[in-house]
């Protein structure tokens with residue numbers, strides 16, 4: 001089974017603006033692989049610049065925020081590539097694309113790390129943080145999943161969430177649940 005680091009990817013748009021998005025970074029024997037589904041701004045930026053920053057964070061509001069249109073998180077310039085990293089990330093990797101596998105649905109970008117830095121210790125995710133990341137993945141796939149499956153998963157995730165959530169996790173959960181509720185309302189009006 002592949003090991004996937006659930007991370008926050010920062011890339012640069014053509015006009016120099018930052019693009020921030022959650023994405024899995026797959027570990028491979030020779031580095032990290034990013035696999036954005038089309039269409040994707042991250043994909044376009046990777047094709048154009050050939051670089052990205054992979055940020056690791058325990059502030060799960062960033063996962064939830066990006067999925068709910070809140071992409072304005074503080075960044076600082078990177079060390080080696082032209083780009084930015086999250087200001088409060090725990091660790092970041094600056095990567096260059098070595099090879100790119102074209103695909104109509106989900107191209108793959110095989111990357112080498114040119115710089116890595118740890119900024120703060122990582123103490124692991126608690127259950128609420130893991131639950132928020134899972135809910136963010138669900139919320140990014142609402143158009144692909146039946147409402148009953150989402151509802152069922154929310155019920156399960158709520159158990160762990162309720163045991164350990166702090167302020168940041170509550171905020172993130174609220175943003176995601178609002179998105180899911182709004183989406184379900186549009187489903188109801190379509191049926």
Ligand SMILES: Cc1cc2nc3c(=O)[nH]c(=O)nc-3n(C[C@H](O)[C@H](O)[C@H](O)COP(=O)(O)O)c2cc1C
Nearest residue numbers: 006021022023024035036037040041042136137140
């Ligand atoms: C934890 C997490 C992991 C994700 N991993 C991926 C991924 O590997 N590939 C992908 O295309 N989208 C992934 N997504 C969904 C993207 O963040 C979302 O679809 C986003 O809009 C990508 O498009 P963008 O590059 O235009 O921002 C993930 C979302 C979350 C919350």
